[in-house]
């Protein structure tokens with residue numbers, strides 16, 4: 001890195017995470033991989049000497065206006081609309097009030113206090129766009145999911161993303177100085193579907209906390225969770241919503257039992273996570289589906305778990321499944337592999353990057369129970385195949401880390417700042 005590039009490294013980044021707070025427990029409601037991403041990259045940025053202020057919307061009168069998450073990472077809980085009762089689709093009407101709360105905070109600082117704005121998800125991008133204009137700093141944007149991509153791959157009972165998002169997302173993509181995509185496929189979608197300039201898209205894979213998610217003894221993990229040591233455990237971890245396809249696991253487990261009735265005394269399906277968005281009815285619907293399929297005795301549900309508790313879940317599972325209809329990356333797949341557990345995932349979005357097909361897990365095309373039962377049958381009935389994949393999981397997972405992600409983000413911020421300043425000089429010359 002040249003001395004100019006080093007000098008241009010941001011000292012302080014304003015991170016916008018409007019619709020979900022980094023203080024929330026992921027795995028339910030609107031909190032998921034994006035929250036983990038924001039928290040982990042903020043922690044790493046602070047370690048690398050860049051301060052982070054995260055702006056989010058307060059959803060309780062209990063939270064103080066400012067919270068220190070880690071040394072060098074502050075969360076500003078801005079009052080913007082009622083604390084409770086708003087869902088994600090109500091938030092476009094709160095953008096103005098959130099934006100004015102952000103601008104009020106900045107008004108207390110000297111000009112140039114923040115070097116870069118990094119917005120997460122299109123709602124934050126809209127406010128980031130305004131902040132960029134007011135503060136004269138570059139806007140870096142991560143979409144996390146794209147409405148056009150999501151709408152093209154909906155589960156049968158899912159609702160399409162509204163037009164307000166499609167239009168709003170397009171505006172942010174067009175106006176941001178840099179876009180961060182999780183994978184090359186997402187970078188291609190930004191270019192092909194949203195007309196992004198390829199030169200302004202950085203592909204930066206997310207990471208996994210390799211200190212927390214480590215392999216461990218399966219029996220100890222099963223004892224801790226009260227699961228039988230001899231069971232064949234297939235796990236689903238994530239928000240319970242149509243997009244994540246948890247019913248694919250239930251249907252394919254029923255198909256497995258139809259093909260191999262002798263598995264009934266050993267098979268155990270573990271579903272971990274809470275309801276989310278238009279999946280609010282989901283846990284009940286999944287219970288009903290298990291009943292209809294005649295497999296209630298093999299399915300167990302666990303509420304959302306902390307990251308530390310999830311380590312035991314991943315270690316206890318023989319296979320972790322990610323049957324999503326769309327997934328911009330799929331942190332759960334990486335976490336499971338970091339714990340030494342192979343993953344069977346849908347061949348969609350970022351999952352072909354998160355899972356090395358045939359090496360650390362299997363990718364399945366489509367979502368029909370027969371195809372999924374084939375893949376799960378291969379791994380449940382052939383323990384030596386499962387063990388071979390398990391042996392390759394940690395090597396695959398360790399090629400991803402939040403440190404790598406954050407170093408690449410810092411480079412992107414620096415490039416964005418240099419390009420922004422050069423353009424500014426051109427305009428004022």
Ligand code: UDP
Pocket residue numbers: 025026027028031032033034036237238239272273274303304305306307310329330331332333335
């Ligand atoms: N998660 C969690 N507790 C749960 C379920 C999930 O902490 O009970 C976390 C999980 O560890 C992962 C994130 O939520 O880091 C989900 O991220 P992923 O990319 O798999 O899905 P997303 O939520 O972004 O759709």
